[in-house]
Amino acid sequence: MSLRFALLALLTSRPMTGYDVSKQFSQSVAHVWHAPDSQIYPELNRMERDGLLESAVVPWGKKGTKKEYAVTEAGVKAFREWMDSPIEIRRQREPAYLKAAYLEWAEPGAARAELKQFRDHWTEHLAMLEATRATLVDRSHPTLARRLEHYDASEWDRIVRYKIFAYDGLIDQARAAITWAERGLLLVEELEGSPSTEPA
Amino acid sequence: MSLRFALLALLTSRPMTGYDVSKQFSQSVAHVWHAPDSQIYPELNRMERDGLLESAVVPWGKKGTKKEYAVTEAGVKAFREWMDSPIEIRRQREPAYLKAAYLEWAEPGAARAELKQFRDHWTEHLAMLEATRATLVDRSHPTLARRLEHYDASEWDRIVRYKIFAYDGLIDQARAAITWAERGLLLVEELEGSPSTEPA
DNA sequence: TGCCACTAACTATAGAGATAGGTAGTTTGT
DNA sequence: ACAAACTACCTATCTCTATAGTTAGTGGCA
Known part of the structure; x- marks a missing residue:
């Protein structure tokens, strides 16, 4: 479940589109938690469904649109709760x-x-x-x-x-x-x- | 796919039952590659199906039996091939x-x-x-x-x-x-x- | 004789993650 | 005018992992 919190962590810096998130991921959070965009897009959808994010459709060019996600209060709360909960220990698998x-x-x-x-x-x-x-x-x-x-x-x-x-x-x-x-x-x-x- | 090779590695030391393997795992290979027995049993079956292992049914007590797996020649070959192939790099996820x-x-x-x-x-x-x-x-x-x-x-x-x-x-x-x-x-x-x- | 811990061998299910695609619009350069 | 590269957003599929059960025989001891 850490992907969800890695995404929340990133989105607390500013609202972003899924594309932004997937690009940012490779530059910053990915050093700490890697994820491909095929995991990111569905997870963003699920997070919106669960009320952790809200999205706004913004125009892009003449006809295009894009969806910008922002963290909701519930999202901030969930992130804080995760931060205060014990870390899951990963098993050795190298x-x-x-x-x-x-x-x-x-x-x-x-x-x-x-x-x-x-x-x-x-x-x-x-x-x-x-x-x-x-x-x-x-x-x-x-x-x-x-x-x-x-x-x-x-x-x-x-x-x-x-x-x-x-x-x-x-x-x-x-x-x-x-x-x-x-x-x-x-x-x-x-x-x-x-x-x-x-x-x- | 490393589980398969972790199992081969262990079984090259001696033939073992699935139960032995799952016990040994927690004591030795697990430091290097952890797996629960719900992964071990099905994987052993698949490895037998693929010809990497062969099993012998040995009696246990009065009525009981157990299945002992031994590495076949094909299994040794597969293990050697894996040993000589490039290592897969794991992504950071901690x-x-x-x-x-x-x-x-x-x-x-x-x-x-x-x-x-x-x-x-x-x-x-x-x-x-x-x-x-x-x-x-x-x-x-x-x-x-x-x-x-x-x-x-x-x-x-x-x-x-x-x-x-x-x-x-x-x-x-x-x-x-x-x-x-x-x-x-x-x-x-x-x-x-x-x-x-x-x-x- | 009954109970308990142990050996043995699974199954079922859900979620995480990897790999490989697809579709459509936009911007930039020639 | 057109191509190439980039932005945007997914889907499909398969494998891997984790968690939690199930069923049945064995060996010892109280």
Whole structure:
């Protein structure tokens, strides 16, 4: 059910169309919670049906229209309630660690390639996270800027520091993943120097 | 599709009944890939249908029987192929980081409680991981011991070190999560010393 | 003999999520 | 005038996961 609250979180910064939401998602909230637009549109509909959002049809060009969603009071209440409720703990489900545990079954070349792929993915991801973190620190992040408009300047520091805190957590994770993959590469070099032997 | 390969991984150590698998899962592979038995039983059936496993009905007590699954050659082949294929990258989907980014909406008390809950969950999890890691290092881990029987003693070190490597990654993750939660608790103390003010 | 915890093996159902499409209007550049 | 890219909004389908049951035999002990 977190998708619903990720959407509420985003829409508290300003009203948006489904399209806006799906674009914003890939730039900001997605670092924290990813969703494709095939999930976003139906969920927005359901949230409107449940009274958490209200929509206004606004003209777009000559003939076109678009639907802009705004969070209702009930939506704000639901979001606050979720914020105050215990977090759901996610179960471990990460193919990389599963594979790592059985690396004796892999071709040395494949093992190396996979560890590199994993490291490179996280390196890229880390760069994105650090770039976004920087836009939070200097407050140039567009969604953040829109969000701060609703608040008194005395609150800004508090709000921004929570966002940075979230990114710091993600950055730590990414760094840990990269370090781990690099250790893995060294391990494969050490153990698979000669052609691998097969189990009996 | 990783469940299928997690099951294959486990069953390469020795043939097992569905019940064994679901028990073993919670003790070993589950640290790396969690699944409830309502997923395990149907998946084992499908794997048998697909020829990756073969089952033998063995008597149990006076009237009872049980079904023991063993990996077929096709199963070994499928497992090896999966091991050599690129890892699927999981999208970020972690409610804790989502919440952290919007902590200005939470009651200070609730924010503290959640961060503590998160930290305590990971602390517990870390203890379990470290305990399991220790049984790998001294080779007292039962599933590992059964697995090593299929291999020449010269291979043991290699196999064990990959398992330890996987656990090291999980341990790093757990430690990072705990450190992050503790930083969060300090942050909440710093920012929420006085009663929180509401957005305009 | 009766009870209880455990072993064994599921089923049913709903919701979440991934992948892959489709349709129609708008804006921009050539 | 036309194409290409972008905005807007979905739908369909399949698989994956979570939660909560069900049914039946086993082994021990009070």
